[in-house]
Amino acid sequence: MNRDLDALLDVAVGLAHRAGRLQLERRAALVVQGAKAHANDLVSDVDLASEQLLVDGLLRACPDDGLLGEEGTSRAGTTGWSWVIDPLDGTRNYISGTGPWSVxxxxxxxxxxxxxxxxxxxxGETFTAVAAHPPRLGGHAVTARRATRLTEALAGVSYNPSPATKQRIGPVLATLLPRVGDVRRLPAALELAYLAVGRLDVGVVIGTHPWDVAAGLFLASQAGLVLTGPDGEATPELTICAAPQLWDDFAAVLAETDLLS
Known part of the structure; x- marks a missing residue:
């Protein structure tokens, strides 16, 4: 089935902007609905409303497509095409007012x-990519400015804050911090988007889900970054990412940890 990807990108961008406006408007009055997988995995009424907004809009545009969303949407579809959505990636930041989040x-x-x-x-920033084209920021081409030495690089780190994953990330941070310029912790989607446009130079994503990383991994791959994980393939469970000129040094540092063992 042929698809007009540019037209569908416009649909997706429009819906992401609408969800973002809803989140800003309702933030002061949000209601935390409880925790999901663990105490740090929170969901609010705004997460649920945002997912419904996206699902309704995508089904209007593509009624027979599949859907997979963080807040429970799961639909096989009949076209071979599926939308993977995280309506609010970074809910803890959103609820606490301590950092960024994204659609x-x-x-x-x-x-x-x-x-x-x-x-x-x-x-108010929107990072986008379509097949066979590099990422864009706000509809404009991006000229990435990247570090050439690991000691000057900004490293992104994203991880599911479950007790098990926090234990796993501790040794990685201890190994990484002395060897890079600095480290930033971000929700997975924004970390990968920042890597794609050169705001970050290297990154690690641990213990996430398909909806957390589907869009971000695509942005990073379209930017020409090196991506790997278990058996050489980036996955939601583990993604290691770096600008090509830093890959060898970054991989050597991470080889000192048990990430890929």
Missing amino acids: SIALQEGDSTRLGVVHDPVA
């Missing part, structure tokens, strides 16, 4: 992602 939307044909959108409502 993340990806469209996949089978197992291959064809477009990705990551929208930051507070900064």
Whole structure:
């Protein structure tokens, strides 16, 4: 089935902006609905409303497509195309007012992602990519400025804050911090978007889910970054990412940890 990816990108961007506006408008009055997988995995009424907004809009545009969303949406579809959405990636930041969050939307044909959108409502920034084209920021081409030495690099780190994953990330941070310029912790979608446009130089993502990373991994891959994970493939459970000129040094540092063992 042929698809007008540019037209569908416009749909996804429009919906991401609408969800972002809803999140900004309702933030002061949000209601925490409880925890999901663990005490740090929170969900609010705004997460649920945002997912419903995205689902309704995507089904209007593509009524027979599949859908997979963080807050419970799961629909097989009949076209071979599926939308993977995280309506509010970074809920803990959103609820606590301590950092950024984003709306993340990806469209996949089978197992291959064809477009990705990551929208930051507070900064008003939208990172996008479609198949065979490099990422764009706000609709404009990006000229990435990247470090050439690991000691000057900004490293991004994203991880599911479950007790088990926090234990796993501790030794990685201890190994990484002395060897890079500095470290930033971000929600997964924004970390990967920042890597794609050169705001970060290297990154690690641990213990996430498909909706957290589908759009961001596509942005990073379209930017020409090196991506790997278990058995050489980036996955939601583990993604290691770096600008090509830093890959060898970054991989050597991470080889001192048990990440890939």
